Amino acid sequence: MARANVVVMGSSNTDMIIQIKKIPRPGETLLGDKFNIAQGGKGANQAVGAARAAKPGTQVTFIAKVGKDVFGDQAIAGFKKDKIQTDYIFRDSKNPSGVALIFVAEDGKNSIGVASGANATLSPGDVKKAAQAIKSADILVLQLETPLETVQAAIEIADQAEVPVILNPAPAQKLPQEILQKVTILTPNEIEAETLTGIAVKNKTTAAQAAKILHDQGVPIVIVTLGAKGAYLSAPALKEMIKPFKVKALDTTAAGDIFNGSLAAALSEGTGLLEAVHFASAAAALSVTKLGAQPSAPRRREINELLKA
Numbered sequence: 001m002a003r004a005n006v007v008v009m010g011s012s013n014t015d016m017i018i019q020i021k022k023i024p025r026p027g028e029t030l031l032g033d034k035f036n037i038a039q040g041g042k043g044a045n046q047a048v049g050a051a052r053a054a055k056p057g058t059q060v061t062f063i064a065k066v067g068k069d070v071f072g073d074q075a076i077a078g079f080k081k082d083k084i085q086t087d088y089i090f091r092d093s094k095n096p097s098g099v100a101l102i103f104v105a106e107d108g109k110n111s112i113g114v115a116s117g118a119n120a121t122l123s124p125g126d127v128k129k130a131a132q133a134i135k136s137a138d139i140l141v142l143q144l145e146t147p148l149e150t151v152q153a154a155i156e157i158a159d160q161a162e163v164p165v166i167l168n169p170a171p172a173q174k175l176p177q178e179i180l181q182k183v184t185i186l187t188p189n190e191i192e193a194e195t196l197t198g199i200a201v202k203n204k205t206t207a208a209q210a211a212k213i214l215h216d217q218g219v220p221i222v223i224v225t226l227g228a229k230g231a232y233l234s235a236p237a238l239k240e241m242i243k244p245f246k247v248k249a250l251d252t253t254a255a256g257d258i259f260n261g262s263l264a265a266a267l268s269e270g271t272g273l274l275e276a277v278h279f280a281s282a283a284a285a286l287s288v289t290k291l292g293a294q295p296s297a298p299r300r301r302e303i304n305e306l307l308k309a
């Protein structure tokens with residue numbers, strides 16, 4: 001049997017994390033507690049999330065751009081440790097690798113600012129070089145921390161090759177219908193769903209209203225992630241609120257990324273949609289119990305243990 005094949009395209013950052021009692025307001029200085037550096041970036045977190053959640057033998061390829069600097073070297077070394085295919089990680093000699101400054105408050109909530117650097121120069125031309133990888137994927141995963149025209153170029157290639165596309169519309173931005181109608185699964189959180197639809201999403205009812213608007217714009221499957229409230233899955237003939245796994249949140253950074261990566265891993269091996277969403281919810285729940293983005297991505301065994309418990 002052919003090995004499952006997940007392709008992720010997107011951002012890679014080095015995260016500078018300060019743990020602090022509460023997020024400082026504009027103009028306010030607060031003394032923090034601990035400082036950590038960890039690998040991050042929504043795209044990279046999704047690739048690592050997929051690689052750790054996937055069944056052994058699954059190929060995960062990451063398409064990205066990093067600087068020709070030590071942060072870029074460290075990011076690539078990390079991907080290799082997770083056995084991620086790095087042939088399409090391009091290097092930018094003019095711009096530095098992406099960096100994110102992150103405050104993590106005592107309640108696990110965060111605030112993130114990103115200097116995109118090389119992520120902002122990942123171009124449709126780069127995507128063209130990776131076209132063969134996209135065409136042979138079982139599933140393509142994207143987010144919005146790289147230029148929209150690059151995201152669109154990848155979606156076009158996937159669409160022509162009939163490769164299903166998961167688009168995690170983060171960070172929130174409005175999207176044109178020509179993109180939405182080529183997306184198979186859209187996975188907004190509450191804020192992203194509101195940006196895309198104008199509906200203030202707070203619960204199952206409002207998530208369903210937002211999903212309906214997105215279906216009308218051509219997206220067949222919508223999964224609205226609602227943090228500690230769970231996730232709402234809306235697909236043809238399948239509307240379901242998925243209950244959250246109860247865990248103590250230390251750091252919610254990258255929970256959405258881990259959800260998307262593990263969802264892709266499960267779907268690539270033929271898991272049914274509902275079961276794949278449960279698997280992804282368990283992975284996301286585990287990720288919030290640890291500090292940092294990529295350090296918190298759980299392994300398949302841990303996810304299966306939580307699902308059994």
Ligand code: RIB
Pocket residue numbers: 011013014015039040041042045099100112114145253254255257293
């Ligand atoms: O989703 C979390 C990620 O957002 C962080 O790792 C940070 O790098 C930003 O991209």
